[in-house]
Amino acid sequence: MWMYLGLLAALFLGLHNLCKKHAVQGNEVFPVLLGTISSGFLLIVPFYIGSHFFKEEMVKMDFYITAIPWKTHGFIAIKSAIMAASWVLAYQALKHLPITIVTPIRSAGPFFTFIGAITIYQEKPNFYQWIGFFLIILSVLLYSKIGKKEGIHFKRNKWIFAIIGATFLGASSGLYDKFLIQTIHLNPQTLQFWFCLYTVLILLVILTITWFPNAEKRKAFKWRWSIPLVGILLQIADYFYFKALQDPDALIMLLSAIKRSQIIIAVVLGGIIFKEQNKRKKLIPLAGIMAGVFLILYS
Template structure:
């Protein structure tokens, strides 16, 4: 199944995306990093929007982005708002939490998407897929136990709260993507290109009215080349993701779950590059996430 393979490709790219976020945000201001991220993502797609509008790219070419009217733009603006809210919460969380905790918690995000998929789209899971979901749930509780050994109390830590909020908003975004792709059939490049543009506008407003007036009283901004890599890997991951969702038979609950296998990449970098602690217990917790991914793959093939 091509869509499941694209989901795994997206997962690998997302793992490196998390690594570059951690590298960029260490002792750095969050809002400017987000702004640069949205600007670079927009620069990757806006030339295709312009080229399509002036017919330098024709409808029969791969990167043609159609103009779909004001209603479609409203849908995309709503997506940009949800995604940007999730990013903001997630960026602050990943700045202050170990990557070996952030990754596994993010890996449980599709459980929320699954509930929505069952309720809204009527998707049905087989026994293998249910086994994968239950293993992912178990991994979350095991991870909360491991986090306490590092002084990260899941019930009283504001960064954990922001990470969970980011996960909830990310799950809502995943459900909304399925709606845009399969229910109202918006073009995947239209969605990705224009939501990057609207995100850039929204972040520009946040920076102008919230960060700039307070910048001298907060963490200063430091330029790093890893900031650009955030956008490059995210864009590639999203391309694979949107293409997977646009294929016949693609299930948002499974695509979202598989994408969370990106935790393997981020966990390895957290262990060997950032030298994070309590790795043995966290690796045991991570195994349940990976076993869940395997169960989902078997149940889908």
């Protein structure tokens, strides 16, 4: 069951990435990020209110947000800091790079998660899983060669380093999720509510320093319908992902790889909608990534 929940998370993440590219194109990154996270937070607020006044109904619906100790708040705040840094880097990179380059690099996330899952959680991959992961990494390297044809030189482009940093932080957060869900025993909606709240507070501090005082930047910001949609789609994807992690049999390294199937939506639909270059050539490494995901699922 947890694998199917992982695939549902991948579907909504793919749609989320398309909306995110639309939201940041030619736009100020920080207010867009704040708008997306705030929208996702507002989606969950009714469940928090309902948990106080209609506890039994919320429990039956499996949307009850539980009370947690201050120590657990600290653990969630750490996740918020990690993801805020990851998103800031990712959004900046997405603003300056094609989605068909950014998304495949992000697909290297399962490799970092894979290493962490072996060393921290002692998850044991089999032969097919090893092959699958190396197929994903080799396919990402092939994307880097295609990227050079679009004037994107991976060694000299700072946005490439930004997206690599975002990928590493995102993978670290994924490993941390397993600790929060399976060790601390947080339910998905409780984790989502407090995580969003702390992330909004972190972003408000960043914007107070970098954006609010600058009138030119404020005028450059453009509101788009895709901004709240990004936050809503992300919350739906996270809910399915966290529900999958609640299963004691769920392996974080496999879930991380399954989520990469979102690439189909980003590369195929993204290439058509945003009219990016070399779409056909990008289908070759895309096939490699999907073959890697298939081997993991098959194993």
